[in-house]
Amino acid sequence: MPAAAHVVSQNANPLETYGNFDLVKRFKLDFADIHVSKWKSRTSGLSVVHLDYDAPLVNGYFVVGTEIFNDSGCPHTLEHLVFMGSEKYPYKGIIDHLANRGFSNGTNAWTDTDHTAYTVSTAGEQGFLQLLPIYVDHILYPTLTKAGFVTEVHHIDGKGQDSGVVYSEMQGRENTSGDLMALRMQRLMNPPGSAYRSETGGLMEALRVLTVEQIRDYHHTYYVPHNLTLIVTGKLASGTASLLDVVQNQVEPSIVEHGQNKGPRPEGWKRPFVETPSADRKPLKTTLKETVEFPEKDESVGELQLGFLGPPPTAFLERKAIDILGLYLTSSAVAPLNKEYVEIENPMCTYIYFSEDTRATYVDLPVYVGSVPTEHLDTFDEKLKASLKRIADDGFDMDRMAMVIGRDERQLRSKLESSQGDTFSGNVITDSLYGSEDGKDLAPSMDEINMYTELKKWTSDQWAALLRKYYVDPPCIVVRGKPSGEMADRLDREEKARIAAQRERLGPAGIAECERLLEEAKKEHDKEIPTEILKSFPVPDVRSIAWIPVQSVQEKHGQKGRAPVIQSNNTELAKHIEQDGVPLPFFVQYDHVKSDFVTVHAYFSLEKVPARLRPLVSVYLSAFFSLPVKRSTGELLSHEEVVHRLDSDTVSYEVAVGVNGLFNDAIRVSIKVETGMYETAIQWLKDLVYGVQFDKERLAVNIAKIQQSLPEMKRDGDTVLGSVNSELLYDETYVPRMGSVVPMIDFIPKLAQQLQESPADVIKDLEEIRSCFTDPAGVRISVNGNILSLKEPRSTWARHFGKALPESELAHYRLASDMLSPVGKRPVKKAVVVNLPTIESAFVTHTAKGIQGWSHPEYPVLRVAIEVLNATESYLWRYIRGSGLAYGAHCSLDLEAGFISFTLYRSSNSIQAFKQAASVIKGLTDGSISLDETVLDAAKSSIVFGVAKSVSTPGRAALMSFVNQGLKGVSQNYNIELLEKYAHITKEDVIAALKKYFLPLFDSSTSVAVAVTAPGKADEVSEEFSKIGFEVERRTLQVEADELSGSDSEEDSDSDESR
């Protein structure tokens, strides 16, 4: 029986229409309360899909199929230009100002190889429906001006250097190992004439010669109503009708005016990919292997990609089976390929990952292999293929397979509970590109729960046949990514030479002309958005948002009351807890929400762990779930049994420091299970913490894995920035600092050596860490999920933890502000400039003193001020991203540490970006830039979305309740209560806060800075920092890991032509 038969309670009447729209398909999923309907306009060919379910957020995905046969980057550049204004709303960024007013955090978009999706989420439906026609006007009728192209795509700046938002973005990507290898793979997998070969993002070389006319032509061909699908997920008060009304009455008339009312299939239209030469994909004839170099001074490890051709995109069951097969092979430390390649003393790689890319005719099945020692790079694919053949020959471990299927199903159910219909937005996007036009593929593509039922019946032979069919027997493409120090130097040299030649070609007059064009373009964008347009877009009422109710009860130990605290909304839960035995001697908070699951979190304070052991904490955590365990029952489990049983019993498990970046002086162990497995989760928690056996061999494997992943980590500008910044601001007791990449480069090889020479000492240290963090005073437990359905919510804890956690006074957790370095305590004058050869742009953070504490009275005004600066299309965006100086720029507030910071992400000109930010904030404070009331309104509305989103699922709402009461010591609904305070913040309040807290960020006498930059830019950045008054320290991260002990080596400044 075809899988489709299960899923639908079909009631599609083929004649059903709504105005211009015909119903293509309607169904309800049989395993979730989600109603799906797909409609198509007879007039314009526009498609509308609504996934209808109860939820506080409404999401939109507006999808265009974007086929292109070159690397010009038209699809991606067009994506950016859509936000620069439309026919009816010809103002740059107006769409985001309006989105923010409508309880959103702005719009967003992405461009893949085969489509561009425009997205927006709002709290409640009002803002969404108001915004929809305006958004579609931008997509179908953007202004596409020359000025927009100049700033947003590409220009040459006053120094003769190439810049622009898209240009900077691609500069940050193009020469990374991932992009270089992916592009090579695309070229090898697809024949000439296929659009799947194209870099839709645009290669830098192509972007430098691209014109706005080319983009306009591209838009004219592909951005047509019959190639656009509006996907909406969430609740609309009057159902799908309200959506169709808006489209029919406010979108279609404009389409008709433009003469685009030519129906679903105008003369000559070919559906992208499906009806073009791109669909002509044939099985590979022979195996092809190629090596791609990428710039990296550390040549110790490379990467690998294998490309296989899969089944047709509509073979849903087979695709799901292939997905499960990948999990069987690689999903944990005891998966067959991990055991063979990763979990060994000299790992052959740090991960193997099976993926899928949807394509016409056949899907692609790429396999990614990370951090392969260079000496194994050329032979790895043969070994891997031999292993896959052996696994197929030996047959499958059907116990493991049952576990993998069961676990994947639980995870899907858990995702369905939190994301609901949004879980399937990807399926609908894919269907709009590749699905049958009569809608018959849509329901089967979502029928995942029933696919599990089918797959549970498969035999070992069937799985082996699947493995052979797609991965063992057919030829494949192998792309090896090889690190090359020489290439890093060459790229640097070539880029400098290219810029020099460009300057020469342009001459001073030419460069001046470029600068004039840029200034003119910026001026055009500065055209004020008329206030009346903004004000005509009503701000919805906060009271229209339906918050998810959480019942909360806390048992405090120590002398302060032990009985549950009765609050107005928790009577039922309090009673339920009280009837279950005596109060517990330790701290537990129960947060009840409607759910099929329950999660137990245990927090253990690290306060007692001595400083010398703190670098070891992250190693402990990385080995946490892959060590042997002695259970409370006396049973001894090997690490393989631990992983297998945990995977069988749980939905998910995790160990980390802190929660959401806060409370990093505590370890958190979290286990999520179906409610029926509550006691099992508590048992595991107990045994994993107290019963772990520090086995030398297993530790060696874990340490070797970390060591091998370090080179890949230190290639990433953002990761290195975080690490160096942490070293600057925090002392050596701050665990996130000690566990970050830069100190690890030094620490891990020494630890590996120590483990070989004196394993007992390492094990003793780990035992000591455990005995420190299990001190009863530092333990806090949080239970969240469906607690009312648990028979023994309280006594189960007494049974398993009663002895381990005797009554004691509850200790406070140390905060980040207790662990500052001398520079962190007094952040002035110091700047660190790190030279990183693997990046071509810059990542920068400036930090100054802010406010400390969650209930600080100035928090509401600072929160609004930050939103005023950061909001999409607001000041920082306009002046920095809008001028093409960086891909991202934002300010942030750290209430725990007491810092305020300004961060630049992928900046092509970080000094200019810094100066711009400084002048904007100065301008706002001295009145030379006016702060409009509408900006303030938009900022406040945007905060509403942020708060709504943070509690938009049962899991998030329950977690927030715990973090607020159990850790921060504020009220349960603190975040929601603050909304009222934000509403009263005035323009004058914001300006005063900018003056007091944000101006110091741009003054070297009151701030510090860390910049991680491409080698070619390090000199200039250092000099400019010195000029502003910073004392600059230069660092470089490029030599082999084991030579790195003296990592502060001064960089010799070579010829400096960038001045």
Ligand SMILES: [Zn+2]
């Ligand atoms: Zn982009």
